[in-house]
Amino acid sequence: MRVAVADVGTNSSHLLIAEALPGETGDYRVIDALKDRTRLGECLDADGTLNPEGEDRLASALTRFRELASAAGVGxxxxxxxxxxxxxxNGPEVAERMRERTGxxxxxxxxxxEGELTYLGVAQSVELGADNVLLDLGGGSLEFVRGDEAQARDVxxxxxxxxxxxxxxxxxxKAGGRATVDAVGAxxxxxxxxxxxxxxxxxxxxFVLSSGTAEAAAEAIALRRGEGGSAINGTRLTLAELAQLLADLARQRPAARARVPGVERRADIIVGGLSVLHAALSLLGAQEVVVSEGALRxxxxxxxxxxxxxxxxxxSTRQRSVLATAGRFGVNLAHAGQVAELSRGLLEKLLQNGELFPAEARSLLTAAAALHExxxxxxxxxxxxxxxxxIRHAGLRGFSPQExxxxxxxxxxxxxxxxxxxxxxxxxxxxxxxxxxxxLAAILRVADGLDRAHAGSTELVELRRGAGxxxxxxxxxTPLDLAGARDKGDLWMREFGPLELQG
Known part of the structure; x- marks a missing residue:
């Protein structure tokens, strides 16, 4: 199975395409990756609205991501x-326009x-202990995550x-010196x-750092140590080394800063970013940090x-044949799996509310959800x-002709x-x-609508029957998921009655 994921940040957007390795270990092999310096932060109006130039930059990046994923066989x-x-x-409107422009x-x-997912990515990249604090510095926000070896506990x-x-x-x-660093730190x-x-x-x-700023600092400090060319992931930095790098960069003029190996492409924001990290780490009592290249994506x-x-x-065995068939037809397996889970969840909740279905309903619905696209x-x-x-001519194993x-x-x-x-x-x-x-089609339509954005994030909480x-x-x-479910609730209304969505 191959999957493609991308994150859109304030400074840059990243695509990652990977293939699951055989077995049930969760291991994967990265097939391709792409970074686009979208710099959406430059395209925000005073109130934070993303302007047309920012939309064009984002549309260009997403188009490239889709084309590269398609070339790798990921739909x-x-x-x-x-x-x-x-x-x-205008975030929701921008997201919808991106769907229309790029798919x-x-x-x-x-x-x-964001913090929970980034912690999960960090856990795959560096060794964590029983107690860890992650600082993930993006272009717009800084996430703090405390967790153990397996998962985030506080974000x-x-x-x-x-x-x-x-x-x-x-x-x-600019060459602002100590006063600038102190102002940001305060x-x-x-x-x-x-x-x-x-x-x-x-x-x-x-303490773990995850960000482009942290990677740039790690590269610059490694060069100062005479360790140029070494991998960034897992690099350990002391707070004193970060402080010295920050002080040196803050004194320099922008042109000189842009020539410092490791920070060239972040020269305009490196002092601001390092000031944030140094102040936060100092307040939290960190003396040493490890840098992780694993992040949100x-x-x-x-x-x-x-x-x-x-x-x-x-x-079941016959449902696995359905999954193999879906793969043969190039189905988006992540979306198919999500729709199948939502479909089965809705069916179960209807049964709990006294609706009657034959024993084979769950199996038929799961197969149809996996193959609906x-x-x-x-x-x-x-x-x-x-x-x-x-489906009629796919040769599904384990199902009768009528099924x-x-x-x-x-x-x-x-x-x-x-x-x-x-x-x-x-x-x-x-x-x-x-x-x-x-x-069953009424259930499938609502489930499909609930993953209209293909974000895989919708979870069922409760289904209640009332007088109305x-x-x-x-x-x-997402807003698109809710709109999708409402748009596709026509058959549900005909078969079960009106459906009100609360999300």
Whole structure:
């Protein structure tokens, strides 16, 4: 299985394409990677609105990401956006325009979610201990994460990013000296002090840095040590070394700063960024840090592969044949797995509310969800009909001819027209099968809508039946997911009654 993930930051955007290695270890091999210096921070108006130039830069990057992923045999890219779009008043509108222009939807994630995923990526890159504190400095925000060897336990996101602080203190781009560093440091300490107790050093605490600023500092300090050419990941730096580098760079003019090996491409924001890191680390009592090249996108990748592995490990033998068929048709397996999980979850909640379904309903629904977009290998237009045709002739193992036909029709009705008496294939079914198809297709349509953004973030919370219909509570859904589920709730209303979404 191959997957592609991308993160959109304030300073740059990154794509990572990887392939899962055989077995159930969660290991992967990176196939390709691409960094685009989108510099969205330069394209924010006074109120944080992303201007048209910023949209063009982002659209260009996402188009390149999609083309590279497609060339690697990956049909979709999971894209998460952080501070720049998270805080932009027009962030949701920009995300929707990106989907229309590029086919990729940058789902905006919270600072806490960003910190959790980054910690997951760091855990794959450097050795963590029983107690670790991660500082992940982006262009717009700084995330603090405390956790153990396996996962994050406490996350804080503050608006202290390198670009944000460099814009707030423009002297950092000049030869500002000690006064500039002190001004930024005072701002950082004022913002962090109310929360510092959660992240202060304890006996045995390991501090980790993850950011372009930290990597640049590690490279520059390694060269000062005479260790040029060594890998950045895992490099250990002392707070004193960071302080000395910061002091030296702050005294230099921009032109001289741009010639310092390691920081050339970040010369305009390096002093602002290092000022933030030094002040935060000093306040937290860190004496030494380790630099991790693993970050948000690596965490996204690990989560994506784990999600798919968890889904596939719970499948029966015949459902595994469905998964193999989906792979053969180039189906986006991450989206298919998410829709299958949501479909099965909705079915289970309907059963808990007293709705009746035959025993085979879960298996049929899982197979249809995994294969509902298989027809896109033929054409996007009318792909639901192409999916039905391919399923009928795919040679699915373990299913009777009648079950194959039911799966094909479920995929046929995951979008566009609901089942009608004028559809010959539907009309020839036995009455009980027509009723089953309509009810399961209603579930599949809502589940597919709940992953309209292909962000894989929607989770079902509760489904309640009331006098006026149904209320479905979800979390993690993007605005596009919620709109997608509402748009595709027509058949649900016909079969079960009105559906109100709460997310």
């Amino acid at each position: 979709d890219v999971r894209v998460y956006a952080t501070s720049a779009l998270r805080e932009a008043p 990729l939807y940058p789902a905006v994630i919270s600072g806490v979610r 804080l996101s503050l608006p202290l990013g390198a670009i944000r602080m460099s814009r707030a203190y423009p002297e950092t781009g 701002h950082v300490r004022g913002a962090l002090e109310p929360h510092a107790g959660r992240f202060r050093a304890r006996p045995g605490t390991r 690596e965490g996204m990748l690990v989560e994506e592969l784990a999600r798919f592995q968890n889904f596939s490990s719970g499948l 298989s027809g896109q290998i033929v054409s996007q237009s009318a792909h639901h009909k192409h999916s039905a045709y391919l 194959v036909e039911l799966i094909a029709l479920l995929a046929r009705y995951h979008r566009k027209s609901p089942p009608k008496a004028s559809h010959p294939e539907y009309q020839v079914l036995a009455p009980e099968h027509r009723a089953l198809i309509a009810r 219909g149904w209320a479905l509570s979800v979390r993690g859904a």
